[in-house]
Amino acid sequence: MSVPKDDDATLSARWSQGVLLKRDVFSTVERGRFRTDDGEVEGVLRRLDQVPFWSFAVALHLFSRERRALTLARDxxxxxxxxxxxxxxxxxxFxxxxxxxLAKPHGDVAYFRSAKAALRKLHRAGICHNDLAKEQNWLVGRDGRAYLTDFQLAACFKSRSRLFRIAAYEDLRHLLKHKRSYAPEALTPKERKVLAKKSAVASVWLKTGKKVYQAITRGIFNFTDREGGGRRLVNDAPVLVDLIRRNPDVRDTAIVAFADRRVGVGLYAFVEADQSALEKTLRNELAAAKGVKPPEHIQIVHALPRDAAGKPRTEILQLVAMNQIDLIEPMMRSDADREFLKDILEQRKNLRDRFNFEVAEMDRPAGQAR
Incomplete structure (x- = not known):
C-alpha cells in the first residue's frame, strides 16, 4: 500500500524523518519534526504505506479511530x-x-492523581481509550504528569450510554491496576472495590473474544506485541540470553528490542564482561548454535546499569537501543549515574536512526530544561 499523493506531498514538504519507534502489521510509527504555521515542532508520524495488504482494512479502521479521537481531544x-x-x-x-x-513511577502518588484527572477529562469529552492495560500507552511526562497515547482503539460517544459507562469503567480499572503495581499503598477502599470487579463485558471478553483475538493475531498473523518487541523479544530473547551466559567470560546479559527499518524488530544484547573483543566470539558461538537468529547488535559493557535490587535497568537500555537518548536524563538519579552511562552511550551500536537533538543531552546539568 502507498500513501496518497496529497498525503505524500504534505509529508515531503513538512516532515523530517527521525527515529523509528515501531513497525507492525498495522502501521509504521516514527519520531521526527513537523513544520507547522508557527514553526518546526517535534512530532510522531503514523503512516500506513508499509502495511501488508491482508491487514490493511483493519489498519485503516484503527487509523480512522485514532484520527477522530485525537481531533476531539485536541485541546x-x-x-x-x-x-x-x-x-x-x-x-x-511529541x-x-x-x-x-520505562519510567516506573514507584510510590509516585501525584502521578496517579494526575492520571485519574486526565482520564476524567477524556471521559467528559465522550472519549474512552479502550487500550489502557498496556503500560506503553501511559506516559510519564518530564513535568511529572500523566499523558495518554496510542488512540487506535479509542471510541467516541455522543452520549453517556450504557456502553460508554462500561468502557469508561474499564479504562479506570486498568489505570488502577497500574496504580496497584507502582503505588499500592495509595489505593483507596473504593478503588480496591473497582479492581475486584470486572464489568460483565470484560469478563465475557476474557473468556471468549480475547482467546479468538490471540488465536488470530498470534497464530495466523504471527503478531505479538510486548512493548513493541513482538515475537522475537518473547520467544528468541530468552534463548539468546541463555546461550550468551554459557560463555565463561560473561558475567551477565540483558536483551531488549528496538524498531528496525530493515527487519521490523531488532534485538540488542548488552553483555557485561571485561573483554571488548568478546563480541566476535559470541557471534561465532551464536551462529554455531543455530536455531534462533542472533541479535542485530551485541555491545560489551563493563557493567550493566542496575536498580537497588541488583536487576539490570532494562528501561534505560531500551532507550539506548532505540536511540531515544534525550528521554534517559529524567531517569538519572545522580551525576554518578550519568558518568556510568556515558561509556555505554559512546559505544552504542544502533546508529542508523539518530536524532540530532541527542547531542550533549547527557551532558546537561541535572534539572536543566530543554
Missing part, C-alpha cells in the same frame, strides 16, 4: 495534539516523557 492536554491528518497518515505532537514501563 484537553491529556495526550498528543493532532498536528495534521491525511487519509493514510497523521502527525501528532510528548516529552517516557512510557510507564
Amino acid at each position: 484537553l492536554d491529556v495526550g498528543p495534539k493532532l498536528l495534521w491528518a491525511g487519509r493514510r497518515a497523521l502527525v501528532r505532537g 510528548i516529552d516523557g517516557a512510557a510507564l514501563h
Whole structure:
C-alpha cells in the first residue's frame, strides 16, 4: 500500500524523518519534526504505506479511530495534539516523557492523581481509550504528569450510554491496576472495590473474544506485541540470553528490542564482561548454535546499569537501543549515574536512526530544561 499523493506531498514538504519507534502489521510509527504555521515542532508520524495488504482494512479502521479521537481531544492536554491528518497518515505532537514501563513511577502518588484527572477529562469529552492495560500507552511526562497515547482503539460517544459507562469503567480499572503495581499503598477502599470487579463485558471478553483475538493475531498473523518487541523479544530473547551466559567470560546479559527499518524488530544484547573483543566470539558461538537468529547488535559493557535490587535497568537500555537518548536524563538519579552511562552511550551500536537533538543531552546539568 502507498500513501496518497496529497498525503505524500504534505509529508515531503513538512516532515523530517527521525527515529523509528515501531513497525507492525498495522502501521509504521516514527519520531521526527513537523513544520507547522508557527514553526518546526517535534512530532510522531503514523503512516500506513508499509502495511501488508491482508491487514490493511483493519489498519485503516484503527487509523480512522485514532484520527477522530485525537481531533476531539485536541485541546484537553491529556495526550498528543493532532498536528495534521491525511487519509493514510497523521502527525501528532511529541510528548516529552517516557512510557510507564520505562519510567516506573514507584510510590509516585501525584502521578496517579494526575492520571485519574486526565482520564476524567477524556471521559467528559465522550472519549474512552479502550487500550489502557498496556503500560506503553501511559506516559510519564518530564513535568511529572500523566499523558495518554496510542488512540487506535479509542471510541467516541455522543452520549453517556450504557456502553460508554462500561468502557469508561474499564479504562479506570486498568489505570488502577497500574496504580496497584507502582503505588499500592495509595489505593483507596473504593478503588480496591473497582479492581475486584470486572464489568460483565470484560469478563465475557476474557473468556471468549480475547482467546479468538490471540488465536488470530498470534497464530495466523504471527503478531505479538510486548512493548513493541513482538515475537522475537518473547520467544528468541530468552534463548539468546541463555546461550550468551554459557560463555565463561560473561558475567551477565540483558536483551531488549528496538524498531528496525530493515527487519521490523531488532534485538540488542548488552553483555557485561571485561573483554571488548568478546563480541566476535559470541557471534561465532551464536551462529554455531543455530536455531534462533542472533541479535542485530551485541555491545560489551563493563557493567550493566542496575536498580537497588541488583536487576539490570532494562528501561534505560531500551532507550539506548532505540536511540531515544534525550528521554534517559529524567531517569538519572545522580551525576554518578550519568558518568556510568556515558561509556555505554559512546559505544552504542544502533546508529542508523539518530536524532540530532541527542547531542550533549547527557551532558546537561541535572534539572536543566530543554
